[in-house]
Amino acid sequence: MRIALDAMGSDNHPGPELxxxxxxxxxxxxxxxxxxxxxxxxxxxxxxxxxPKLIKVxxxxxxxxxxxxxxxxxxxKAESSMAVGMDLLKSAEADAFVxxxxxxxxxxxxxxxxxxxxxxxxxxxxxxFPVKDGQAILIDIGANAxxxxxxxxxxxxxxxxxxEIILNKPDPRVGLVSNGEEAGKGNLLVKDTYPLxxxxxxxxxxxxxxxxxxxxxxxxxxxxGFTGNILVKTSEAVAKLLTNLIRTxxxxxxxxxxxxxxxxxAFRRVGVTLDPAEYGAAPLLGVQGLVFIGxxxxxxxxxxxxxxxxxxxxxGDLMKALETAITSRL
Amino acid sequence: MRIALDAMGSDNHPGPELxxxxxxxxxxxxxxxxxxxxxxxxxxxxxxxxxPKLIKVxxxxxxxxxxxxxxxxxxxKAESSMAVGMDLLKSAEADAFVxxxxxxxxxxxxxxxxxxxxxxxxxxxxxxFPVKDGQAILIDIGANAxxxxxxxxxxxxxxxxxxEIILNKPDPRVGLVSNGEEAGKGNLLVKDTYPLxxxxxxxxxxxxxxxxxxxxxxxxxxxxGFTGNILVKTSEAVAKLLTNLIRTxxxxxxxxxxxxxxxxxAFRRVGVTLDPAEYGAAPLLGVQGLVFIGxxxxxxxxxxxxxxxxxxxxxGDLMKALETAITSRL
Numbered sequence: 001m002r003i004a005l006d007a008m009g010s011d012n013h014p015g016p017e018l019x020x021x022x023x024x025x026x027x028x029x030x031x032x033x034x035x036x037x038x039x040x041x042x043x044x045x046x047x048x049x050x051x052p053k054l055i056k057v058x059x060x061x062x063x064x065x066x067x068x069x070x071x072x073x074x075x076x077k078a079e080s081s082m083a084v085g086m087d088l089l090k091s092a093e094a095d096a097f098v099x100x101x102x103x104x105x106x107x108x109x110x111x112x113x114x115x116x117x118x119x120x121x122x123x124x125x126x127x128x129f130p131v132k133d134g135q136a137i138l139i140d141i142g143a144n145a146x147x148x149x150x151x152x153x154x155x156x157x158x159x160x161x162x163x164e165i166i167l168n169k170p171d172p173r174v175g176l177v178s179n180g181e182e183a184g185k186g187n188l189l190v191k192d193t194y195p196l197x198x199x200x201x202x203x204x205x206x207x208x209x210x211x212x213x214x215x216x217x218x219x220x221x222x223x224x225g226f227t228g229n230i231l232v233k234t235s236e237a238v239a240k241l242l243t244n245l246i247r248t249x250x251x252x253x254x255x256x257x258x259x260x261x262x263x264x265x266a267f268r269r270v271g272v273t274l275d276p277a278e279y280g281a282a283p284l285l286g287v288q289g290l291v292f293i294g295x296x297x298x299x300x301x302x303x304x305x306x307x308x309x310x311x312x313x314x315x316g317d318l319m320k321a322l323e324t325a326i327t328s329r330l
Numbered sequence: 331m332r333i334a335l336d337a338m339g340s341d342n343h344p345g346p347e348l349x350x351x352x353x354x355x356x357x358x359x360x361x362x363x364x365x366x367x368x369x370x371x372x373x374x375x376x377x378x379x380x381x382p383k384l385i386k387v388x389x390x391x392x393x394x395x396x397x398x399x400x401x402x403x404x405x406x407k408a409e410s411s412m413a414v415g416m417d418l419l420k421s422a423e424a425d426a427f428v429x430x431x432x433x434x435x436x437x438x439x440x441x442x443x444x445x446x447x448x449x450x451x452x453x454x455x456x457x458x459f460p461v462k463d464g465q466a467i468l469i470d471i472g473a474n475a476x477x478x479x480x481x482x483x484x485x486x487x488x489x490x491x492x493x494e495i496i497l498n499k500p501d502p503r504v505g506l507v508s509n510g511e512e513a514g515k516g517n518l519l520v521k522d523t524y525p526l527x528x529x530x531x532x533x534x535x536x537x538x539x540x541x542x543x544x545x546x547x548x549x550x551x552x553x554x555g556f557t558g559n560i561l562v563k564t565s566e567a568v569a570k571l572l573t574n575l576i577r578t579x580x581x582x583x584x585x586x587x588x589x590x591x592x593x594x595x596a597f598r599r600v601g602v603t604l605d606p607a608e609y610g611a612a613p614l615l616g617v618q619g620l621v622f623i624g625x626x627x628x629x630x631x632x633x634x635x636x637x638x639x640x641x642x643x644x645x646g647d648l649m650k651a652l653e654t655a656i657t658s659r660l
Contacts, residue, residue, distance in 0.1 A: 179555070238565045242569055
């Protein structure tokens with residue numbers, strides 16, 4: 001198995017990427033393709049101990065910037081690490097591609113260079129997140145700000161395959177994110193999507209309010225990319241606000257400071273449960289190749305987790321399962 | 331000043347309502363109208379010490395149920411405490427009406443019995459919530475699942491007046507909730523609303539991602555009722571998940587238990603900062619009267635806070651300011 005990693009993706013590239021490939025090559029013993037400016041990567045790798053047979057540097061002189069327009073970079077920057085990674089997937093020289101670069105750029109490059117799975121109208125970005133006693137996938141979290149019911153139906157199919165293969169949930173429960181749990185609640189998009197999911201053959205459990213979603217009442221939560229993005233970013237913002245508030249309050253008096261010190265390991269365990277780095281990267285589902293997009297803030301641990309998930313996707317033949325599901329379900 | 335309170339609104343009615351009116355009558359010394367079944371309320375009030383000149387029971391034999399269809403109750407249940415409360419506003423026997431009942435029922439009753447402020451296309455529900463170093467109002471959080479740009483522009487005007495009068499923010503900063511902070515980001519609704527807000531004469535600060543919203547970068551956050559509802563409910567769900575996780579982890583070992591005990595007051599202070607009860611009730615803006623809708627879970631404290639805010643709205647002549655703003659801005 002060959003996983004390709006964009007060396008120039010994360011905010012602190014290529015440090016975390018270098019550490020991640022070195023560690024991943026030791027952990028799994030499979031060759032990894034590291035994509036970026038050859039001179040830079042080779043000289044940086046010289047600082048590490050690793051098996052040179054397992055890390056292959058693929059030259060890509062250009063770097064995608066956050067300010068680059070996604071559409072323009074896909075066509076104009078053919079030698080960016082992002083573009084080269086997609087091309088390696090296309091030519092089957094890599095089995096999966098992991099990048100912590102600009103999400104818009106990754107999507108544009110994937111669409112332009114890989115294309116969609118036959119029958120898929122809009123690829124979507126999923127994210128795995130923690131719920132009570134487990135994990136669920138939320139899809140779409142940002143690829144499509146404006147959606148039609150048929151797109152959401154397809155997101156449900158793609159998300160269900162992912163939940164089955166990567167989250168090990170047979171016959172996953174699919175819910176539709178809404179502002180009320182009763183059937184008939186929702187905006188027009190939700191109301192029109194509901195009957196499509198009811199007759200989709202999926203294990204549809206109806207509308208999901210955020211509280212049900214976090215209570216783990218579905219394995220797949222389907223929504224449009226605007227709402228999904230707001231939902232994910234609100235979760236992150238509230239978790240951060242709350243953590244900061246607790247930290248400020250705890251250090252504000254000597255007694256609660258001691259208390260904070262004594263309960264520190266408990267806080268650390270909560271942090272691990274909620275840490276996005278634990279979940280690695282967001283799968284871009286519906287394109288002709290396995291693409292995983294990590295957060296720009298990804299550190300070494302997050303990238304290793306992303307590589308781990310990409311490996312599981314290759315091992316479970318996620319690509320074939322997605323294609324089959326789209327053909328048979330729609 | 332006369333505030334009217336729906337005695338049958340909260341999940342545990344009328345207990346919290348009775349305690350709230352008794353306390354409010356002592357605190358402010360103004361008469362309060364308590365609406366519900368007369369016999370029940372009078373016999374229950376007999377258990378309290380209060381000045382009978384300050385609490386006037388208004389008979390309303392019917393009670394709105396959560397299962398009642400909002401539209402039907404507005405027209406069909408003319409003697410519900412909700413309907414009677416709105417009628418008291420209409421006849422100017424009350425200056426503001428507070429209810430912790432069914433939100434849909436309250437909106438339907440307000441629209442049917444009070445009507446809209448002249449020029450307002452859609453009334454909206456706002457909510458005040460905690461941000462870093464202060465408070466902000468988010469509008470709409472559920473009255474209108476599907477919106478047009480002009481509705482959002484009006485929500486901005488209504489929310490800005492509220493922020494100015496109730497949150498004491500002169501020339502409040504208005505932001506548009508979006509999936510990216512750069513101009514041009516968003517779904518079609520956001521993209522079409524942006525230019526309207528730019529030329530609205532309001533202090534428009536552009537798009538707001540949830541992290542900016544919670545960082546306090548705007549005083550008024552404008553969104554459609556579907557997105558706003560998901561945003562509020564996600565905040566509540568994440569705060570609850572995080573609090574439960576911390577509690578579970580802290581009690582899982584003897585050392586962190588002691589730590590949790592010592593830092594308990596810090597947790598309590600964080601709880602107060604985030605407690606919806608601190609913020610009382612959501613204003614329904616754009617109807618011909620001051621209506622405040624509390625959470626079904628409202629307790630005595632939340633209801634007293636709701637009465638306090640309703641009083642501030644009357645004192646600041648919020649109604650007139652809203653009418654003037656709608657006429658002059660649009």
